[in-house]
Every structure is written in C-alpha cells, then in structure tokens.
Amino acid sequence: MKREICTALMLEAKQEKGISFQQIADEIGRSIVWTTSAILGQNTCDAIESKKVCELLGLGIDIEKAFQQFPSKGTEAIMPPTDPLIYRLYEIVLIYGDTIKQVIHEKLGDGIMSAIDFNMQIEKEENPNGDRVKITLDGKFLPYKKW
Incomplete structure (x- = not known):
C-alpha cells in the first residue's frame, strides 16, 4: 500500500471514531506534533507504535505495515503554500528568516538549527483580546565544520 493511501485511511478512521491526535499520541507515548506528522506521512512509526495506532483506529495489517514505511519528507508540499495558515508561517520565514x-x-x-534533532510544541494561550498561538521550535545547533 502506498503511504499516501495509508494517510488518507488513517485520517478517515480518526474522524469516524472521533479520536484526537492527542489521544493517538498518548497511546504511543509521543508528542502530539510528532504523532500528527507521522500520521500525515512525514515521520515513521516502528512496529509497536504502528500496531497500537492501527488497533486504536480499527485498521488492518496492510495499513500497519504502510505506516512503517520511510517517508519522502516534504515532497507533497506546494510552494509557496496556498493554505492560509501554512502560508502565514511561510510568510513569517520570508519576512523574518534573515533576522532569525x-x-x-x-x-x-x-551554523544551522537541526530539523533532525528537533522538537516542536504548539500551545494555545488564552487572551482577553483573542486567543494566541505559541509555537516553540527547539533544534540542536550544528556549527559548520572547517576542514
């Protein structure tokens, strides 16, 4: 089974069962961000994690195996992004990338910030003037090597 089909079936089962990404993350002991990324095909679950997710979603062995495939990260992205939320993140990098x-x-x-040795948290901050989104990117610093 192609990984894209696996993703579509997982999202469909998640919606039908009314299961949140947080519930799936709790089931496998991972963060909501990493787990969501895995379901969307950008990270790989091992056999134990894959089995737990598929049991929770009521999905079969074919999806369980597809969920363990190594991804081609970022290949599905449209550039520039057209989704308004994703575009705003892209816009932040366009405006503040050089500053960062x-x-x-x-x-x-x-050097650079690693996206391999990396964590991300997304939080909601309640505010009387309108709720706020707090995104924390936490990547290992990798200095450029001289040789």
Missing part, C-alpha cells in the same frame, strides 16, 4: 539567521549566528556562531 543573523540572530542565531550572533548568539551561537556560524
């Missing part, structure tokens, strides 16, 4: 880069270099040196 310069501040990272000033504080840490010449």
